[in-house]
Amino acid sequence: MAFVTLQTPRSPHSSTKNVGAEQQCRQFPRSRSKSKMATTHDAEALITSHDPHHPANLICELCKKFYTLGWVTGTGGGTSIRDGERIYIAPSGVQKELMKPQDLFVMDYATREYLRRPPVLKPSACTPLFMAAFTLRGAGCCIHTHSKDAVLVTLLCEAAGTDVFEIQKLEQIKGIPKGYGEEKKGNLGYHDRLRIPIIDNTAHEEDLKDTLEAAIQQWPDTHAVLVKRHGIYVWGKDVAQAKTQCESLDYIFQLAVEMHKLGLPWIPK
Ligand SMILES: [Zn+2]
Incomplete structure (x- = not known):
């Protein structure tokens, strides 16, 4: 199920070297800081690179692969990468497998x-x-999928009257980190129990923000909701x-x- 080789993943605290410094497209309200002003050329430079690991290229490549897995069917789902002080986000309502860096x-x-804001596209409702x-x-990257097995697992939990998915003793659980901080370094072990909180859906995606934030606070070790x-x-550093986590979880949901x-x-037992 591996699809893209990620040799040099970027840290959210590093910044892309081949684009200009703090910049802002002219089509948007003036920033409080003049140093943030930029030309349209600068805005285009933000998404233009021959480096396959540049966030603009990576998001398109990942979404193309996610489409083949049924994770972003019918324009659903999305991906965002934090690169230093910049957040790259796939747009709303775009066929994710055909997306280009210019759409970001x-x-x-x-x-x-x-x-940078493509004039004919809508920002993703997943942004908040x-x-x-x-x-x-x-996090340095967050992936949102409409995976069928993820949905089925929530239906099975709903039928069982629980709002937490729990599973134990599967080898692939080792693909999920224990939590955060020094004392929770490393991944879960074979005997550990994987727990993923489940929140209710809302009519509009952006309205999930408060309950998603509450679940993150309530489950301080979780890397997914x-x-x-x-x-x-699903998110990772x-x-x-x-x-890795998104693939591991989806594999576990299929098994479940x-x-x-x-x-x-x-x-x-
Ligand atoms: Zn969605």
């Missing part, structure tokens, strides 16, 4: 102002949810970690659905 929005992390992972958990009848948000069909318990 770029936001200044500190001011939340768009440095991606920002929650960046601000509350220091399931959304009932909708999908999942960088692209490689977010992608099959185990349920076979009458096998998620927590062995």
Whole structure:
């Protein structure tokens, strides 16, 4: 299931070297700081690079692969990468497998102002949810999928009357980090129990923000939140970690659905 080789994942605290310094597109309200002003050329430079690991190229490549897995079908789902003080975000309503770097929005992390905004596209409704992972958990990448198995797992939990997905004793659980901080370094072990909180869906994606933030606070070790009848948000310190976790979780959800069909318990006795 590996699809992109990520040799040099970027840290959210590094910045892209081949674009100009703090810049802002002229089509947007003037920034409080003159140093943030930029030309249209500067805004285009934000998404122009031959480096396959540049966030603008990576988001397009990842979404193309995610489409083949059924994670971003029918323009659903999305991906965002934090690169230093810049946030790269896939737009709303775009066929994710056909997306180009020119379609991406770029936001200044500190001011939340768009440095680049394609005039014919809408910003992603996932933006406040991606920002929650960046601000509350220091994430460098956040992936949102509409994976069928993630949705099915939330339906099975709903039927069982629980708002937490729990599973134990599967090898792939080792792909999920224990938590945050020095004492929680490393990944879960084979005998550890994986727990992912589930929040209720809302009519509009952006309205999930408050409950997603509350789930992150309530579950301080979690790197993902399931959304009932909708999908999942998964984040990591960088692209490689977010992608590894998203793949591992989806594999575990597929197994969980099959185990349920076979009458096998998620927590062995
Ligand atoms: Zn969604």
